[in-house]
Amino acid sequence: MTSHQTAQTMKPATAAKKLGVYLEATPAEFQEGVVSRTELNALQADPPEWLRELRANGPHPRPVVAAKLGVSISGLARGGITEPLTTEQIEALKQEAPEWLQKERATQAEVRKETVRIKAKHAEQAEKAERSAKDASGQQ
Known part of the structure; x- marks a missing residue:
């Protein structure tokens, strides 16, 4: 019997809170999708320009x-x-x-x-x- 593990996902609001950013200031594609735990970890490890900008300013x-x-x-x-x-x-x-x-x-x-x-x-x-x-x- 094999177990199928589904990726843990979260709402954009939860991900924004974990990233310490204001959701309404994030890009539309971030606000409209869901964020997996893997994606969140990737954003934290190597933040894209928009995330660095939001955190800084x-x-x-x-x-x-x-x-x-x-x-x-x-x-x-x-x-x-x-x-x-x-x-x-x-x-x-x-x-x-x-x-x-x-x-x-x-x-x-x-x-x-x-x-x-x-x-x-x-x-x-x-x-x-x-x-x-x-x-x-x-x-x-």
Whole structure:
């Protein structure tokens, strides 16, 4: 009995998300087709000119804009940024450093600091639990 393995495919929106590009800015043939896992891997390994251009200059989807600005996606929305931005627009925003951006960056920095603190606390608790378990098994 032979098994026929079909190629795993995804919608263009999913592929664009994995590539970190704004779907509406991709070529029509990309938007209208399906993308196989093999094609996605090929695009990531050796990006064509259109993909290199989009990654470099945009327009960028919100997750990429948020990352480039150092804020959360929610922070973008609170700042009134709901549309994709180009690299040039992102750089202009960084230069302007509006009050909302400064506030959201500070918020994001606090969130990251708290995440690190919680992770360290959990690691310490796990270490204590492991030591207690070793001590308990050693005493029996």
